[in-house]
Amino acid sequence: MAAVVSPIINYFLTNNLCKDYTAIEGEMSTLVTLSFPNTGDYQRAYYFASNNMLDGQNCTITAIEVVLSTELTRLPSGEFNVDSSILPNGVLYVSNLKRQIIATLPLYGLQRTANNGKATFTYFNDQVWQNCYVEFTSTGFTTPITPLTFRVYYVPKIKN
Amino acid sequence: MNNLIIKRSQLIEAQFTGTPATGKKYQFTEIPNISRNNIVIYGFEAFTATQLAVTPNNNTVVAAGVSDQLVVTLIDNDNKERVYQLPYYTAIRSLNGGFVLMVKPFILNLTRSYVQITSATGITANEVASINLYYSIVGED
Numbered sequence: 001m002a003a004v005v006s007p008i009i010n011y012f013l014t015n016n017l018c019k020d021y022t023a024i025e026g027e028m029s030t031l032v033t034l035s036f037p038n039t040g041d042y043q044r045a046y047y048f049a050s051n052n053m054l055d056g057q058n059c060t061i062t063a064i065e066v067v068l069s070t071e072l073t074r075l076p077s078g079e080f081n082v083d084s085s086i087l088p089n090g091v092l093y094v095s096n097l098k099r100q101i102i103a104t105l106p107l108y109g110l111q112r113t114a115n116n117g118k119a120t121f122t123y124f125n126d127q128v129w130q131n132c133y134v135e136f137t138s139t140g141f142t143t144p145i146t147p148l149t150f151r152v153y154y155v156p157k158i159k160n
Numbered sequence: 161m162n163n164l165i166i167k168r169s170q171l172i173e174a175q176f177t178g179t180p181a182t183g184k185k186y187q188f189t190e191i192p193n194i195s196r197n198n199i200v201i202y203g204f205e206a207f208t209a210t211q212l213a214v215t216p217n218n219n220t221v222v223a224a225g226v227s228d229q230l231v232v233t234l235i236d237n238d239n240k241e242r243v244y245q246l247p248y249y250t251a252i253r254s255l256n257g258g259f260v261l262m263v264k265p266f267i268l269n270l271t272r273s274y275v276q277i278t279s280a281t282g283i284t285a286n287e288v289a290s291i292n293l294y295y296s297i298v299g300e301d
Contacts, residue, residue: 008264009162011265012162012202012262013162016165016167017164017165017167017202017203017262017265018162018163018164018165018262019162019163019165020161020162020163021161021162021163021258021259043216043218088209088210088211088212088213089213089214091171091212091216101170102168102169103166103168103169103170104169104170104171104216104292105166105169105292106171106207106211106212106292108207108210108211108212108254109205109207109211109253109254109292114211114254114258115253115254115257115258116254116257116258117258118163118257118258118259120166121163121164121165121166122165122166122167123165123166123167124166124167135216137212137213137214137215137216137218138213138214
């Protein structure tokens with residue numbers, strides 16, 4: 001028997017507003033590390049390094065998650081990964097070429113493990129990765145910290 | 161089961177100025193970019209200090225223990241209460257299996273929307289209820 005799809009759910013599906021939580025996150029994924037000065041400061045923007053592959057002209061970002069030390073103790077660089085205790089103090093900002101904010105995403109919510117294994121789906125099309133940044137909002141961040149690591153899922157845009 | 165896809169998002173907050181009072185309406189703070197009835201929201205998520213300790217505006221977020229003492233009302237551009245007195249707890253993603261609350265898309269009147277306290281115990285003056293709106297811009301795909 002065919003499943004009944006309500007008009008509202010059909011609207012969400014056809015407009016890329018939702019998808020099945022078990023759906024594939026993206027065609028490709030990459031690990032992105034954001035390093036900080038020796039002692040970080042709060043209410044200050046820490047920008048990502050340029051990564052053209054993650055710019056909106058080259059890909060659509062379809063999911064983002066924070067990778068914690070419980071999932072990956074050491075990074076490919078050999079450095080220790082960040083502890084989850086600082087996540088409630090931080091926010092990820094995704095912005096475009098004009099530095100307009102596309103999305104504000106508290107870091108805690110980007111943990112897969114905090115969301116019963118579900119990834120945070122996105123549909124970012126005009127981001128510029130080097131204009132995206134993390135800002136810590138509270139003094140909990142002023143102790144020396146380790147790099148913050150994200151797993152970014154994306155679908156490359158086909159070009160002629 | 162479907163889960164929400166984030167196209168755009170914006171953190172908003174309602175501040176409990178003065179002594180927190182049961183039943184009083186605490187309107188969301190104006191954000192110029194989205195306060196002109198120019199966004200269509202299709203989902204939202206609430207936070208306590210467990211998920212976000214302090215907002216980017218440097219306001220302390222309510223503690224997790226009081227998340228069952230707040231209700232949220234979202235009003236559309238026709239001043240209809242599209243989401244009326246929704247328990248705040250219901251909108252916290254990590255407490256709901258990782259699913260983000262989705263609503264039938266509507267144009268939000270941000271500054272008329274509000275949060276109410278059902279019991280002031282444990283809520284301190286000037287704390288905020290913080291919500292992430294998931295939206296698209298009117299006229300944009």
